[in-house]
Amino acid sequence: MNIVVIGVGYVGLVTGLGLAKLNHTIQFLDTDFQKIDKLKNKISPFYEPEIENYLNDNEIVSRSSFESEYNEINWDDADIVMICVQTPSLEDNQIDTSYLVNVFESITDFVDEKTVVCIKSTIHPEAINSTIDSSKFSYDQIVFNPEFLREGSAFQDFFNPDRIVIGATKETNAKKIALLYEEIDSEIILTDPLSSQLIKYLSNAYLPLRLSFVNEASQIIKKLGGNLNETLNGIGLDTRIGKQYFRPSPGWGGSCFPKDVAELNSIASSQDLNTPLISNIIESNTQHQIWFAEYLIDQKRNNDLKNIYLIGLAFKEDTDDTRCSPTIFVHEILRSNNENVFIFDLNNESFGEYDLHSEFKEDSLIVEMFPLNQKSTTEIQDKLNQINKFKYLRYWE
Ligand SMILES: NC(=O)c1ccc[n+]([C@@H]2O[C@H](COP(=O)([O-])OP(=O)(O)OC[C@H]3O[C@@H](n4cnc5c(N)ncnc54)[C@H](O)[C@@H]3O)[C@@H](O)[C@H]2O)c1
Incomplete structure (x- = not known):
């Protein structure tokens, strides 16, 4: 099929390249011409494992084109328009639908009623109505296909999803989207638009809830002097609980969990629901x-050290996405406590107001913020060999 993918961020670019690998023809469109220029030169605008292989695969390249203007797209050929723009939270935790609304306005004159408009962006149920009502499109023309890929394993997740969720009011359009994925071995859930997005929002609330549970559990285990790994292993071996997604960490972040949980809370309170569990996931x-920052200060003091290095600016391993990164938050807390704290990152020299370091000083507590890959571990080990007094901390061990 011929697909126009709007938005070449983490979701749009990976999904489009994945679909091109499955023999579909993709016209990528993004108003950020710098990203499009990079892609025309086979350079990814962000880091994601395997992405270079896709951008340099001749067959995929022959089925892909990259444009930054709506009038450069060959709309007549398009069977599906797939919208993958960002849907961030506003300050009051309401969803910012302005990017989506802009897309609807931009495609109004180009897309006729035969083309299926597929929304991959996360947009919560209440916002769906107002967004669609303000466009010329009818509910029947729109299909929701929320995305569940994880940055860092995005291609793996694209080709091996736990499920594919499709929400639509018109069955033929839902089936057209399902056809896109016919070569992928996964259960397809065909449902209504509202339920499709509730699956997305409630999954994105449960996952950080689980991470927060294991983090609070880790505080209890550490405070009482228990063995962290053995205790968590003993809990996770219960098949009702399971060991996946059960690693303690300095905190969770990223572009999705914080905003999706905040929006879910805002929906629940707009419905006068009392949901104390979900309301407290972010808190x-x-x-x-905050506890972790204090834990680091104690570790520094107890080991008679002077500096703290937080390794890794991104919000987790195998990505360069820094949105809501725990490293940034913990760094801010430590800095406000007048600690000598530095962010160490092998890939970046500076980021916004943060000076990034790629060497260590003596007398330092060195903190891995998420598990590093083998290459980074070796490089860091070489740098550690050059200093005498330090303590290396991996919280989850
Ligand atoms: N990042 C993830 O891991 C992930 C996972 C699942 C779902 N999602 C959801 O998918 C959506 C996209 O997320 P993302 O992380 O890929 O976002 P992103 O910010 O990385 O990319 C969005 C892209 O859309 C482009 N864009 C914005 N307005 C445009 C317009 N009017 N026309 C053309 N292009 C436009 C931007 O320039 C940008 O390149 C969000 O709703 C997000 O919640 C993200």
């Missing part, structure tokens, strides 16, 4: 990061 994460 638990904030408190855990």
